[in-house]
Amino acid sequence: MKNGYARHTSFHVAVDCIIFGYDGIHLKILLVKRSFEPEKGKWSLVGGFLKDEESLDDAAERVLFELTGLSDLYLEQLYAYGDVQRDSGGRVISVAYFTLINTEVFNGLSSTKYGGKWHDIHEVPDLIFDHGTMVTKALRRLRRRAKTQPIGFELLPEKFTIPQLLNLYEAIYDREFDKRNFRKKILTLNVLEKLTEKDMKNSRKGAFYYKFNLDKYNQLIINGFVFDILSN
Amino acid sequence: MKNGYARHTSFHVAVDCIIFGYDGIHLKILLVKRSFEPEKGKWSLVGGFLKDEESLDDAAERVLFELTGLSDLYLEQLYAYGDVQRDSGGRVISVAYFTLINTEVFNGLSSTKYGGKWHDIHEVPDLIFDHGTMVTKALRRLRRRAKTQPIGFELLPEKFTIPQLLNLYEAIYDREFDKRNFRKKILTLNVLEKLTEKDMKNSRKGAFYYKFNLDKYNQLIINGFVFDILSN
Numbered sequence: 428m429k430n431g432y433a434r435h436t437s438f439h440v441a442v443d444c445i446i447f448g449y450d451g452i453h454l455k456i457l458l459v460k461r462s463f464e465p466e467k468g469k470w471s472l473v474g475g476f477l478k479d480e481e482s483l484d485d486a487a488e489r490v491l492f493e494l495t496g497l498s499d500l501y502l503e504q505l506y507a508y509g510d511v512q513r514d515s516g517g518r519v520i521s522v523a524y525f526t527l528i529n530t531e532v533f534n535g536l537s538s539t540k541y542g543g544k545w546h547d548i549h550e551v552p553d554l555i556f557d558h559g560t561m562v563t564k565a566l567r568r569l570r571r572r573a574k575t576q577p578i579g580f581e582l583l584p585e586k587f588t589i590p591q592l593l594n595l596y597e598a599i600y601d602r603e604f605d606k607r608n609f610r611k612k613i614l615t616l617n618v619l620e621k622l623t624e625k626d627m628k629n630s631r632k633g634a635f636y637y638k639f640n641l642d643k644y645n646q647l648i649i650n651g652f653v654f655d656i657l658s659n
Numbered sequence: 660m661k662n663g664y665a666r667h668t669s670f671h672v673a674v675d676c677i678i679f680g681y682d683g684i685h686l687k688i689l690l691v692k693r694s695f696e697p698e699k700g701k702w703s704l705v706g707g708f709l710k711d712e713e714s715l716d717d718a719a720e721r722v723l724f725e726l727t728g729l730s731d732l733y734l735e736q737l738y739a740y741g742d743v744q745r746d747s748g749g750r751v752i753s754v755a756y757f758t759l760i761n762t763e764v765f766n767g768l769s770s771t772k773y774g775g776k777w778h779d780i781h782e783v784p785d786l787i788f789d790h791g792t793m794v795t796k797a798l799r800r801l802r803r804r805a806k807t808q809p810i811g812f813e814l815l816p817e818k819f820t821i822p823q824l825l826n827l828y829e830a831i832y833d834r835e836f837d838k839r840n841f842r843k844k845i846l847t848l849n850v851l852e853k854l855t856e857k858d859m860k861n862s863r864k865g866a867f868y869y870k871f872n873l874d875k876y877n878q879l880i881i882n883g884f885v886f887d888i889l890s891n
Contacts (some may be wrong), residue, residue, distance in 0.1 A: 431696065431748040435708040440741075440752055464663065476667040481754065483741030485698035507754045509672075509715030516663040519750070520672055520715070522739045619707040 438520050442486045443474035444526040445565035448533040449582040454598040455545040465516045466555040487524040500526045501581040512556050525565040527581040573599050580639040587635035588626045618644045671753050674719045675706035677757040677797035681814040687777040698787040719756040732758045733813040757797040759813035773813045809840040812871040820858045820866035824856050838878040850876045
């Protein structure tokens with residue numbers, strides 16, 4: 428494409444991805460050891476430079492696909508970072524994205540195969556550049572989203588039990604919820620579909636599996652309903 | 660600064676600003692007629708290209724200062740737009756910001772002096788490129804922010820009456836609120852400081868002026884209080 432703006436300065440643009448995963452107990456993020464200078468060998472978010480014929484979203488999808496082999500992930504732009512000195516290797520504008528990996532996929536993403544390693548959100552090592560700031564912001568965004576949108580379901584397998592859903596919310600918000608209130612609240616929302624199958628692994632009585640019903644959820648949203656799993 | 664990433668493609672980066680103002684009755688945005696090709700003469704957000712030694716925030720502040728002569732405005736990054744074809748003049752990554760101009764300043768910003776013109780939010784003309792999308796997103800963000808943060812006060816003069824505050828909220832949300840409930844709600848929050856002075860222009864009885872007390876507000880936030888002017 429012809430570029431009429433040639434007299435203006437141009438900049439390297441990158442995307443960096445905060446990848447949240449859930450192992451059934453803890454909320455985690457996937458980090459890689461940086462493979463080039465500067466800061467080679469240090470822990471980093473997964474990222475890459477924007478290419479000519481791709482949008483910012485395309486670049487984030489490509490970077491995630493290269494690392495995980497996965498596409499069609501939940502992907503949300505977080506923020507654009509543009510401080511002059513943010514990258515010691517040269518001026519780079521970085522647009523951060525975050526994504527959510529569900530438990531089943533999580534288990535398939537072995538650390539060695541893709542050169543990434545899952546870290547508990549409470550034990551994130553020092554990260555290069557401003558990546559620590561990005562992680563903090565992403566966690567805040569995840570918490571806000573999970574309050575009002577069914578985003579948490581992206582982190583669970585397709586069928587899940589209420590105790591699993593509760594565990595996930597406890598991991599995201601790093602606090603305990605009242606079991607009975609949580610169950611009542613989530614069932615009242617009427618966005619879960621009860622299956623006939625039970626999980627018998629985690630209790631003698633067993634716990635019914637549920638599926639999230641996106642159609643019902645969308646109906647509620649259209650009718651002005653706000654999904655708020657945490658309010659009283 | 661030395662740039663070790665030279666082999667990667669570089670891109671033009673711009674900032675575009677959605678400038679909200681309030682004239683005491685209507686919510687408005689400030690637009691300019693584009694002064695260069697392509698799309699010369701069409702309505703556009705105020706924007707500019709990122710320069711070498713400035714951050715994205717710096718660039719947004721500069722662009723706003725050049726247009727309005729104002730600095731220290733409320734400024735919030737909205738979103739980074741990176742579609743390949745978004746700008747018909749060449750590939751440009753645009754980071755959108757929004758800002759709020761208070762009524763007193765608004766009145767001083769005459770349309771001719773700065774080459775900009777205020778448009779009612781309901782009568783925004785066709786805008787170049789993806790600027791219409793940016794405006795829609797900014798309005799959504801403003802509505803969300805004004806619900807839980809005292810952002811609306813940025814649009815008012817330093818001292819204001821409760822009816823003025825109500826008018827502003829009605830303009831932002833484009834609906835009527837119950838006057839009595841609104842007054843009760845906002846006073847219960849205990850973040851307003853009543854002044855001894857009254858506005859006698861708009862009613863026979865007059866309406867006391869108030870100031871927003873940021874210290875009290877910050878105390879509430881620290882204590883886990885959520886500012887929610889609209890809930891019941």
